[in-house]
Amino acid sequence: MQYRHSFHAGNFADVHKHIAVLALIAALQKKPKGFLFLDTHGGEGLYDLAGHDARHSAESSAGIAQLESRLAQSASPCHPAIRGYLDRIESLRRAHGGSPHLYPGSPLLAASALRDVDSLIAVESQAAISRALQRALDAAPATAASTRVIHGDGYQQLKALLPPASRRGLIVIDPPYESSDEEQRIATGLAAARLRFSTGVYALWYPIKKRHDTDLWLARITRGIDCPQLVIELCLRPPDNAAGLNGSGMLILNPPWQFDEDAGRWQPEVLALLGGTGGSAVRWLKS
Numbered sequence: 294m295q296y297r298h299s300f301h302a303g304n305f306a307d308v309h310k311h312i313a314v315l316a317l318i319a320a321l322q323k324k325p326k327g328f329l330f331l332d333t334h335g336g337e338g339l340y341d342l343a344g345h346d347a348r349h350s351a352e353s354s355a356g357i358a359q360l361e362s363r364l365a366q367s368a369s370p371c372h373p374a375i376r377g378y379l380d381r382i383e384s385l386r387r388a389h390g391g392s393p394h395l396y397p398g399s400p401l402l403a404a405s406a407l408r409d410v411d412s413l414i415a416v417e418s419q420a421a422i423s424r425a426l427q428r429a430l431d432a433a434p435a436t437a438a439s440t441r442v443i444h445g446d447g448y449q450q451l452k453a454l455l456p457p458a459s460r461r462g463l464i465v466i467d468p469p470y471e472s473s474d475e476e477q478r479i480a481t482g483l484a485a486a487r488l489r490f491s492t493g494v495y496a497l498w499y500p501i502k503k504r505h506d507t508d509l510w511l512a513r514i515t516r517g518i519d520c521p522q523l524v525i526e527l528c529l530r531p532p533d534n535a536a537g538l539n540g541s542g543m544l545i546l547n548p549p550w551q552f553d554e555d556a557g558r559w560q561p562e563v564l565a566l567l568g569g570t571g572g573s574a575v576r577w578l579k580s
């Protein structure tokens with residue numbers, strides 16, 4: 294059975310990852326020069342949280358649904374990174390017919406944030422899902438100079454597409470972690486990509502189950518990588534159970550200036566809104 298993100302869309306990890314991706318885009322947009330946003334694992338682009346898969350798992354109830362309901366009850370303003378994320382979801386829902394059950398994935402959120410000097414490429418390995426992503430992007434209001442979906446292998450495309458002509462790029466790598474060779478593919482893919490484009494900003498999402506295992510994994514993935522490395526982590530539950538997804542992490546290579554300080558402000562707020570008990574962290578592995 295192939296991975297379907299529709300079972301997990303809008304869960305707490307999506308909330309964390311998508312706020313981080315939008316914050317990275319905003320940080321890169323502090324400079325006027327355009328950049329490439331490359332999403333190596335694009336997914337479907339738009340998810341129906343009232344559909345069979347999402348209802349079956351009910352994961353969004355502890356994610357986007359919880360965030361929206363807590364903020365609806367709150368009179369105090371939230372961090373601009375959280376507000377901006379929710380505003381983008383709202384406007385994408387309106388653009389797709391207005392259902393409050395729609396949830397946009399990373400390519401759609403990014404497309405809504407890019408400028409006419411930026412471009413987007415999303416890669417997806419499953420044919421039907423890449424077609425769904427193309428349809429969702431075609432129907433979404435986009436301001437980017439170009440938007441392209443590639444049906445293929447995200448790791449191979451790292452080699453084919455880098456460096457971008459603009460020599461600026463944000464590369465989001467969001468694998469399903471369901472195959473035994475994923476770690477090897479990430480390590481090889483990152484090495485090949487960095488050989489071609491060492492100044493790119495790379496954001497790799499990873500699951501946090503057991504703290505010790507995650508730390509060992511991070512040490513293996515970053516071995517031999519010689520550039521600034523930041524991790525941002527948000528744990529809904531204490532990371533002490535290997536069976537469950539307790540936390541969401543992003544390893545960011547070459548993070549933009551002050552992204553760490555900003556994440557240190559919005560992450561605890563997101564955790565509190567989600568009612569999480571596992572804590573959040575912003576840590577430099579190499580500065």
Ligand SMILES: C[S@@+](CC[C@H](N)C(=O)[O-])C[C@H]1O[C@@H](n2cnc3c(N)ncnc32)[C@H](O)[C@@H]1O
Nearest residue numbers: 298333334335336398399417418419446447467
């Ligand atoms: C976690 S989901 C992506 C979610 C998306 N990034 C988001 O945040 O909305 C992972 C997706 O990657 C696809 N995939 C799996 N292996 C892949 C590969 N080697 N190259 C490209 N896509 C892949 C899966 O079919 C799945 O749709």
